[in-house]
Amino acid sequence: MRKNYLLTPGPTPLPPQVQEAMARPIIHHRTPQFQAILKEAQEGLKYVFQTKNDVFILASSGTGAMEAALINLLSSGDTALIVQGGKFGERWTEIAKAYGINSEIIDVEWGQAVNPLDIGKKLKGNPKIKVVFTTLCETSTGVVNDIKAIGEIVKNTQAVLVVDAISGLGAVDLKTDDWSCDIVVSGSQKGLMLPPGLGFLSVSQKAWGLIENSKSPRYYLDLKKARKALEKTDTPFTPAITLIIALIEALKIIKQDGLENVFLRHRKMAEATRAAVKALGLELFAPSAGSDVVTAARVPAGIDGEKLVKTMRDTYGVTIAGGQDELKGKVIRIAHMGFIEEFDIIAGISCLEKVLSVMGYKFNLGSGVKAAEEVFLK
DSSP states (O other): OOOOEEOSSSSOOOOHHHHHHHTSOOOOSSSHHHHHHHHHHHHHHHHHHTOSSOEEEESSOHHHHHHHHHHHHOOTTOEEEEEESSHHHHHHHHHHHHTTOEEEEEEOOTTSOOOHHHHHHHHHHOTTEEEEEEESEETTTTEEOOHHHHHHHHTTSSOEEEEEOTTTTTTSOOOTTTTTOSEEEEESSSTTOOOSOOEEEEEOHHHHHHHTTOOOOOSTTOHHHHHHHHTTTOOSSOOOHHHHHHHHHHHHHHHHHOHHHHHHHHHHHHHHHHHHHHHTTOOBSSTTSBOSSEEEEEOOTTOOHHHHHHHHHHHHOEEOEEOOGGGTTTEEEEEOOSSOOHHHHHHHHHHHHHHHHHTTOOSOTTHHHHHHHHHHHO
């Protein structure tokens, strides 16, 4: 028997309170008891989203929430502006293509953040753009985008701003209302410390203006149905009861700590991880735009990146993530979001050192752990 460490950018480890909540007997969802649970979840989500708008809960992954955002806002033939700076930015384009949406693309080099001014130029150049799709934290590259600056630009246009905050929500600051984000989508299995299975969307009044006129076919993901049900503290279809009960426990943890303290903790985890990686002589993939949810580092020359990840997981029980698409085998990704604490990071770095050493990479053994410890001791 061995202890397993989960340092992947979703799913993330579960707090004991969340695990306990999922072991409770299930209840029926069309009852006053579940209505009270749903109301509490709504209030907690508004706190984390930093919004006064309704937040809708879907029984889906975060991708389901992404699809819901797009099909409720746009009709076939409409035009959207999509920022592509990694695997998940590209997902917006793939969903748009499936529904016949014309996509203007801003291609950002992987490892870099989008320049908000480029979004402004695109909007000025094409008044047909109805929606701007962006990503808060691009988990495939470890990059965070300046959503505040983007919101300042988009709010003065007719376009609606949609933010994929699937990995960022509850880990890095995102002031939904103050930063003029019209729809923010997220998922349960990252900063919110739950298993996969819940998708979330906050929706502004500006976004409802487009939703009322969208003609895209939809049924299960129809936000107008969801809003009508929510007016009665209900859901249009069977909700993921157990996950929503567990969600309340996760939201309590975040509220008890306070959002600012949660963000500071994630920043400290990120600083320690990056210090460790650099002490080992590894190159950060996103040195100037790194996010506080995941650190991406280039695999050293001569080292098999896929074997590195596999050995850490299968031999030592420490799971990190490898690269995706063009980065497969070229980078490793170490997550530090959600229910991850300093000794999880220390264990992960120690295992990384051990496997790198066994694979023949030359460095001062213990240098990564030492660098991380120095950050934690500050």
